[in-house]
Amino acid sequence: MSFILNIETATKNCSVSIAKNGETIFCKEIAEEGYSHAEKLHVFIEEVIAESGITVQDLGAIAVSQGPGSYTGLRIGVSAAKGLCFALNIPLIAVDTLQTLASKANVSDGKIIPMLDARRMEVYSEIFNADLEVERGIQAEIITEDSFAAYTEKLYFVGDCAEKCKQVLTKENFVFLEEIKYPSAREMSKISFDKYQKSDTVDVAYFEPYYLKDFMMTQPSKKQ
Incomplete structure (x- = not known):
């Protein structure tokens, strides 16, 4: 029996699920224009674990959306996933964001x-x-x-x-298919379990999200 926590934060959808043997048993998500990932992610993690009737010690792995997507969203998701993997000494699984979206x-x-x-x-x-x-x-x-x-x-x-x-x-x-807008941790469940069974994991210390393009920070214009 394998429980995997799935984290999807690559877009405006902040999404977290718990899966058992590849089947989603509970999912919590919200898509907001203001990118509330920093405020909502850890709350959602606690809620899906509690609603699933398990503890963090029952988790066999953490899966995180690897991108491409929002620079800030990916950083928030990957940082949370890495922290949990380090604390629990469990593997980290990276999932292609676009594959998750296509799965819908x-x-x-x-x-x-x-x-x-x-x-x-x-x-x-x-x-x-x-x-x-x-x-x-x-x-x-x-x-x-x-x-x-x-x-x-x-x-x-x-x-x-x-x-x-x-x-x-x-x-x-x-x-x-306009009703399918954002990837969700719900669809990550099967993908992450398949990777888990194949021991297809990434190095927790060195893994970085797949940004595809360099992050560009705009500088405010100076008044003359």
């Missing part, structure tokens, strides 16, 4: 393309087949009317980019 699409044909907003017309994207096998790895790309034009089968787009991208990606085989 229940389709039987075509390709699934999870996309997360990277500002302006740029997105973080990956391509999966209907069996959630990777067809093309993660990229940061600028979306144009020619994006994904080489694909003739149905393409199912998920993520928080629908509003800006559907104005450009207008081909008949393009389908936007």
